[in-house]
Amino acid sequence: MKIRDLIIIGAGPAGMSAGIYAARSALSPLIIESQMPGGQVALTDFIENYPAFPNGMSGQELTKLMEEQCNNFNVEFMNFIQVDFVEKENKIFKLKTNQGDFFAKTVIVATGASPAELGIPGEREFKGRGVSYCATCDGPLFKDKDILVVGGGDSAVQEAIYLSKFVSSLKIVHRRDKLRARKMLQEKAIKNPKIDILWNSNLLEIKGKDLVERVVIFNNKTNQKREIRIDGVFMYVGFKPSSSLVRNLVEMDKLGRIITDHKMRTSTTGLFAAGDVRNTPLRQVVTAVSDGAIAAISAEEYLEYELKQ
Numbered sequence: 001m002k003i004r005d006l007i008i009i010g011a012g013p014a015g016m017s018a019g020i021y022a023a024r025s026a027l028s029p030l031i032i033e034s035q036m037p038g039g040q041v042a043l044t045d046f047i048e049n050y051p052a053f054p055n056g057m058s059g060q061e062l063t064k065l066m067e068e069q070c071n072n073f074n075v076e077f078m079n080f081i082q083v084d085f086v087e088k089e090n091k092i093f094k095l096k097t098n099q100g101d102f103f104a105k106t107v108i109v110a111t112g113a114s115p116a117e118l119g120i121p122g123e124r125e126f127k128g129r130g131v132s133y134c135a136t137c138d139g140p141l142f143k144d145k146d147i148l149v150v151g152g153g154d155s156a157v158q159e160a161i162y163l164s165k166f167v168s169s170l171k172i173v174h175r176r177d178k179l180r181a182r183k184m185l186q187e188k189a190i191k192n193p194k195i196d197i198l199w200n201s202n203l204l205e206i207k208g209k210d211l212v213e214r215v216v217i218f219n220n221k222t223n224q225k226r227e228i229r230i231d232g233v234f235m236y237v238g239f240k241p242s243s244s245l246v247r248n249l250v251e252m253d254k255l256g257r258i259i260t261d262h263k264m265r266t267s268t269t270g271l272f273a274a275g276d277v278r279n280t281p282l283r284q285v286v287t288a289v290s291d292g293a294i295a296a297i298s299a300e301e302y303l304e305y306e307l308k309q
């Protein structure tokens with residue numbers, strides 16, 4: 001049984017930043033990732049607010065640079081391993097995965113978040129057959145098609161602008177009379193000739209045969225329902241933290257986000273959380289990498305001072 005000093009769960013920006021800082025502190029970190037490194041960034045078309053890149057860059061490009069920097073410091077990655085559960089016994093953490101158990105003296109949970117479902121009829125049935133949660137992955141499949149984007153926040157509007165490059169027409173369905181997205185994004189969307197915003201509207205149902213063909217929209221001001229023809233639906237209705245693997249171990253808020261202090265310490269000694277999975281006031285790349293750095297340094301302090309007592 002090999003007991004590592006530090007295992008980081010998740011290779012998004014928080015996990016990779018923790019990896020870089022931990023490797024520079026000679027902790028020989030292992031990052032376990034259920035897919036490929038990158039997290040939500042790898043699914044993002046374009047990032048223009050991450051400092052030091054004045055012209056912005058694609059999410060894929062930023063992922064590649066972070067991975068390269070990890071490799072330069074010999075951070076070890078194990079991809080396509082899903083951590084199902086974390087337990088602690090006699091000061092040692094056991095990570096139960098789909099490929100056996102891993103053991104570590106300290107763990108950083110950097111598992112981020114995944115898109116929330118709207119929970120309407122047809123959504124699950126047509127997932128991958130017209131219903132998507134990732135514009136970067138699926139946008140090109142909707143060339144010259146008519147699509148719907150659900151949501152009114154930054155992600156919804158930003159991805160709608162990106163999707164408008166491919167599609168023939170795009171409707172944003174938003175349940176209120178104002179978008180929540182940043183002003184700059186709102187202005188870009190409103191000016192875009194391909195984008196039409198359906199205000200005060202809820203998506204009620206997705207219909208079709210093999211693929212999405214129609215949707216039912218409800219106007220919550222006029223109380224009228226109507227059916228429109230559509231080829232695809234992109235959902236941006238929030239995110240849920242990927243925290244279930246430590247549900248019996250740490251305190252969480254009512255949305256399931258892990259509660260930490262300013263050193264990224266959770267309620268279990270030796271277990272740290274970083275990035276979108278924790279109760280952070282801002283979920284962005286810049287905050288995730290900052291959390292990851294703090295978590296790594298806190299893990300080092302724990303190994304150095306607390307664990308030995």
Ligand SMILES: Cc1cc2nc3c(=O)[nH]c(=O)nc-3n(C[C@H](O)[C@H](O)[C@H](O)COP(=O)(O)OP(=O)(O)OC[C@H]3O[C@@H](n4cnc5c(N)ncnc54)[C@H](O)[C@@H]3O)c2cc1C
Binds near residue numbers: 011032040045158
């Ligand atoms: C459409 C979209 C647009 C965005 N645009 C911007 C932007 O312009 N600027 C910006 O700063 N931010 C943007 N963000 C937000 C940004 O991507 C996130 O804040 C950031 O990726 C969070 O990093 P993270 O490392 O905490 O989590 P994530 O990026 O979610 O990474 C978590 C990683 O953990 C892995 N994982 C999860 N559970 C397990 C498990 N049980 N076992 C093993 N691995 C696991 C996941 O596969 C994933 O790779 C955007 C997000 C989206 C979705």
